[in-house]
Amino acid sequence: MHKNSMTRPSPSGGGVRVLSRRSTGIGLILAVTLGISTIASPSPVEAASPPSKAAALAAVPADDYDPLEFGAWTLGNGGDPSGSGAQNWVELSGGAGYANADDTPSGAGSQLQQTVTGVTPGSTLSVTVYWNHGIPNPGDAMQLTLSYAGVNYAAWQTPYPAGSSKVVVANGAAIAPTTGSAERAATAYQVTLPDNVPAAGVVRFAMTAITNSVTPGDDFRISGLSMNSPPVPVPEEGLAESRAKKVVRSGSMKNPWGVTGRSPLFQDNLDVEVQAFGEDEATDTMYAGGNFTTVQRDSAGTDAETQEFLAAFDAVSGEWIPTFRPTLDGQVKSVEVLPGGRLAVGGEFSTADGAPHEGFVVLDKTTGRVHEDFTTLLVNRVSVETVSVWDTVIDDGWLYLAGKFTHASKPGTREVYSRNLIRLRLDDLTPDRDFTTELNGGAVDLDIKGNRLYAAGTFSTNKGAPAFRALAIDLTDRTQIPWKIHTSYGTAPLNTRQYGVVATDSSVWLTGAEHLIAAYDPAALTLKQTWIQAWGGDGQTIASNGDTVFAGCHCWGNTYEGSRNLGQTSSNFEQISAIGAYDAAAATIQRKPEVWDPVLSARRGDGAWASLIDSRGTLWTGGDFTHAQPHGWTSRRWTGGFVRFEQAGDATAPPVPTGLTAVTDGTWDALSWNPAGEDDLTYQVFRIGGSEMVAQTTDTTVTVPASPEGTRYLVRAVDAAGNASATGSPAAAEPGTIPPDRIPEGGETQPVQVISPRASWTYSFDAGIPQGWPTVETLESTGTAPLGWGTKDVVTKFPAAADGTRPLTSYYAKAFDLPADAPHKELVLTVRLDDGAAVYLNGKEILRENLPTGDLTDRTYATTSVAGYAAPDSTKTVRIPVADLAEGTNTITAEVHSNWTKAPSSTFDLEAVLR
Structure with a gap:
């Protein structure tokens, strides 16, 4: 479970004061279709929605998106649509804005791109370019490039010699159309990618004006921009599971209850209404913490009741659970469900149930009363400020705490010194003296992936070693891993704080000041990609469902991909409404409105300060939200502090079939296996070393023409949504007798789907x-x-x-x-x-x-x-x-x-x- 917290600078040595935050040219008509193959056939990049039932009839694609569709572009010969000025301009219709293209080889031009995954060696990248010309301007030229994963594989230029017609050069061959407005197609370019091609990356087609100006009315059109992967033989280890991309619907769910009000502790945007979430999967309960005072049904205050700082809701229906009534005197920053009916709560409070409990308490998860077995104490011996806990995370029998403190103790044990980051044994919350840190500033957010712990905050050293705003620790030997992060605005303390960290299979993501989101390679912790949010947009919370990273902010404008410094822009941007979506594998911003385009209103624009993906794939986002637009609506509905966005469709692979056996009589191979444990499954049969399906059936038996001796079969299950399990253990056909009812009548072969x-x-x-x-x-x-x-x-x-x-x-x-x-x-x-x-x-x-x-x-x-x-x-x-x-x-x-x-x-x- 992942949460986030936010910090406010503090003069004391214990770190910072926290107040909340996370749980964690050209007149063109353009079509882009990108295709990727898994086992049997190429699969295009298609709609970000689960595959249909028909996916059971072929190897299921590893990842699907909708092809990009761009409207017409127009090309002028000046810096504005009036045609005056020193620059060419390229404007995308539909309100997407424009990008200038300088009259130099370094001109920004314009580019079209799409993220693809599942690319294999031998994949082909191809495109066809059309040029529709007007009156030639001597000396004009455009440069066009086609690239994948940052490597250019094709380049063209369109030189227009003085006194001649325009010429398109493609694939090394010049095409000289006649003057006038006739359209001529350039030769289609195709290239085979090398053996070291990455499995995921961005296909990009870019256009740049490199000399003089381009004639008004000229246009380019491209077609067949595609990435195709060859059939891949089934490897010895079989096939991995394949599932639909997890897509979160950007229309909000209805909240029958919400929270509102701000306690007297409210000072600034760090003190918003909702700052933390924690899910109890066993009881379908979601706990929401923050700085609110009241729970109510609607903006009119229907059925309003006082409930400060922490409340519980049914995670499915959204109904408030009135039997959970904790009593705290300060705001909540983190919530974690523990074994044994316990709930770990961190924040900026001094008492619980009227008794002293500074910054950290364990409650009964049903009633909200202080748990009878809770005795662990956090203290701060270098500051007079109250102990604060801003984030908590569970891993491998330990509860990790991040915040502002120096020591932890439990009756009957010696006090443990571990400054601002510590772990407690999960069963009895005894501090671990073998895992200690000494951060010179507050730890704001945590995440654990594999054997690594990542922390973000306001610190700059750990035990004297450099750890500027980010920390990575190998949990196998508890050693610090060097990690030098990028900051967008110098080294000033207030401008470099990191507020959120989340790790995925392919990247480690950080967000914070000033307006920065960054993705790092998890192996070397080197910078992969950055984004700068428009003014007013510090990053505040970050979470991931494995496929998509959701980064929240108090931002309501453009986010620029590839920009690294505050105020820097780029030609690749998307508008963000408090929380943006990024492709976790390819580290690219997701486009809208097809994929992610929520419509939100906030009390004063403080935006998203908490985020969590629950066990059903629902994204919970908290902050000072007041209204959100539901799916299919054109108006907004009251939401009360937090918004829920449900996962669209099934993205879970079915269980792996077991017990595969095969018998051969020399003419037929009869296969059978155990049901995979779900209804409405289709089973696909493969041969190791083959690249096509052998058979598929809704039964758990199939008879196929005999294969050569030693051939090993595999079977996997595919559900109604097109998600496919991994293949189970292989089986070779052993000599034996096949029952007559298993052999097709009249000796005819089993139908073969070619x-x-x-x-x-x-x-x-x-x-x-x-x-x-x-x-x-x-x-x-x-x-x-x-x-x-x-x-x-x-x-x-x-x-x-x-x-x-x-x-x-x-x-x-x-x-x-x-x-x-x-x-x-x-x-x-x-x-x-x-x-x-x-x-x-x-x-x-x-x-x-x-x-x-x-x-x-x-x-x-x-x-x-x-x-x-x-x-x-x-x-x-x-x-x-x-x-x-x-x-x-x-x-x-x-x-x-x-x-x-x-x-x-x-x-x-x-x-x-x-x-």
């Missing part, structure tokens, strides 16, 4: 009829089905032009192999119809539906319109005798036609099964 729904297809979307169509083997772009637009299950999404139109026709191609000596009788194809489709086998037409007779062109309209909601069930089946297939490789090609250029949906998917 093309599965949600498979990878090559495609062409906006370049007219492909050369050689329909007898082609592959097309220039690759994506995962369903492909198209307009339905919820679309994986590879095609963009619209600025006027909302799309090409009428899209083209698809995919090859499959006919197994040698296969005893199947027919190939059964099931194709989605949305709107019209023609399908070809090795260039021969085998299906035409919802299309006119005669020759088909890329301007042929479908004869029928299919509604988007009906598209997944609008299918046509065709049966092809196996004798009509070629031995070895066969190719399926298909073309899909819309009923009109602004059709609300057009999608393609196809399944092919040998029976």
Whole structure:
């Protein structure tokens, strides 16, 4: 459980006074589709929502996002839209602002980017560039670069020699279009990534004006910007679990109760209403602490009751729990649920239940009374200030406390000196004298990942060793790990305090003054990425669900990625409303509104001071919030100090199947395994060393044609949301007898799915009829089905032009192999119809539906319109005798036609099964 606290400078040697905080050019029309493969096929970067049930029919992607869609860009020849000035300007439509591009090679230009994960060696990065020119200006030039993970893999320049037409240079070849407004496409560029390519990174397409000006009305367009990974053989260790990305819905949940009021302790924004959360999973209870005085139902004060500093709520319904009634005399900064019905509470109080308990107390988690077994005492021997505890965290049998104190004692034990950071044995809260620190300033926030403890605060040394505002300790030997952090504003104490720290699998994140968020490599603790929030935006709280990092602040403006110093901006920014979302793996800011775009109101703008992801994936954010916009609403609803954002969809992998056995009679291999323990599961069978699924079934048995001796099988479970378990222990087929009811009737082979729904297809979307169509083997772009637009299950999404139109026709191609000596009788194809489709086998037409007779062109309209909601069930089946297939490789090609250029949906998917 993770919380945060905030600090106020203190002149005394004990640290700082805390008051609360956390729990823890260019007229373009652009489409970007990024695809990543796991086992069987490339998977595009798609909507940040759980995969559909169809994901059970193919290897489940490791990570999915929606393709980026950008509106038209316009290009002027001056520093403003009027066309005057010394700079080119690039403006993104839709209110996204503009970025200047200097007339030098260092000009900022503009860039489009997308984060991808699951990239493997041999992945390909490709793009096609179009140039739509107006009247040439001699000496004009633009530079275009394509990069992944910070490495440029492609670069173009567009030089325009004096007295000549414009020239596009791509892939080393110059294309000289005629003058006028004709569009010419540059050669598509494709590069294979090296063996040392990182598994996660940012694909970026950048444009920079490098000489003179560019003609008004000129525009660039790019298509097919894609990242495709090759099929990967199943490794010896099997397949890891694969789940949907955890996505938190940015519309708020309803709070039937909230908190309000500010105690007389209130001095500034460090003393806001809600500053800490703690969850009791066993009883579905959420404890909220802070500086409030009252619980009530709404802004009108309905059913208001006095309850100061700490209250309990049902974590599911949000109802207040009136039987929990603690009595404290100061604000609460941290809450942690302990074993044995106990609740550890830290803060800036002096008494609990009227008795002295400075800064730290253990309560009965049901009643809120001081727990009868609590006797541990914290003291501060270097300051007259009250002891304060700002954060607590549990790990491996210990309770760690951070704040402002010097010693801890328990009756019957010797006092332990550990300044501002200490740990207590979890069972009886005895101080540990083997783990000690000597921080010369307050410890504000803690997190533990693996065997490392991380702390953030106002300190600069630990036991005399440098530890400027951040500390890392190896818990195996309790040694300090060197960590030199970046600060955004010199070294002044008030401008360098760090208020929040959280560790993920790939980065360690810090946030604090001045307006800084930073991600560090966990191995070397070196700086990876930074963000600077607009004026008024110090970081105050930070938490993560593993996929996304949520960083809160009193910020209500832009956050600039790559900026490192206070006041610095960048061309890559996003507007933040009190709490921003960042991709944990790629360390990039998440875009809005598709992913994270909450609408919040605060009493005076102090923003987010506490954050926690509970066991259901719900994000709890606390501060001085008064209203929040629910999902699907256009207005805001009273929320009372804290806001809840629920996780959208299931992102948990099912249990691993166990007990896999295989029996062979030389012709068939019969496999069986134990149920994985959840309903509505599909099971996928693989071979170690193979790159395709062998079979899938909703049963726990399957019979397949015998594999070579020694082949080892694996099985995994896939749930209705598309989350896949890891594979269980492998099994090789042992000689034996297969029961007759396990062998298909008539000796026919088990159906073999040669093309599965949600498979990878090559495609062409906006370049007219492909050369050689329909007898082609592959097309220039690759994506995962369903492909198209307009339905919820679309994986590879095609963009619209600025006027909302799309090409009428899209083209698809995919090859499959006919197994040698296969005893199947027919190939059964099931194709989605949305709107019209023609399908070809090795260039021969085998299906035409919802299309006119005669020759088909890329301007042929479908004869029928299919509604988007009906598209997944609008299918046509065709049966092809196996004798009509070629031995070895066969190719399926298909073309899909819309009923009109602004059709609300057009999608393609196809399944092919040998029976």
